[in-house]
Amino acid sequence: MNIQSKSLRRYAAPLVAIAVLATATLVTAREPFTKDELKVMDEKLTQSAKRGYDMWYGARADMSSNGLACANCHPDAAATNPQTFPKYMPQADRVMAYREMINWCIENPQAGKAMDVSSSDMVALESYSYYLHRGVAIQTGLQTRQTAGFEPKNARGLNVKGTGIGFDK
């Protein structure tokens, strides 16, 4: 027996074991989500998007020291282009994640305090904006796409009726 076939024998058993394990993992993969599970998932997301809506149209003191809300400049999440992130942003001279851009607007136009990027509040702002952009094709690198012309007005949030889930009841 030559050296090659000896080492083949040595490795054959572990290899077979790995193959069996891999197959077993495939077989035990979970079933597709049930209707009930999908309902819960949808409810949780809608709840987060509604919270994001309230925050988007309100001007929470920590997010805004000048009374401007996101919606003053981005009504209905206009010109936020979540489908184009991550992308290079000249003001930071690097590729930025969407949530970092949200913080940029909190700190600059709104002169507020940047949020913890993994907080549920940040996720809520993302949920709202992504929700409104569902079905929009991913356009990597597109700089801006103005979806609505808008003159920012200086005000403490906008006069909209909140959903009650967020902050501006």
Ligand code: HEC
């Ligand atoms: C006073 C107006 C103003 C307010 C208020 C404002 N933004 Fe912006 N926003 C801008 C401007 C101007 C830009 C473009 C900046 C650039 O590209 O350098 C921008 C860009 C963005 C972008 C990136 C869009 C892209 O395609 O590059 C996102 C996301 C965004 N804003 C989210 C928000 C969120 C969320 C809020 C509220 C927390 C907010 N903005 C509040 C003016 C504003």
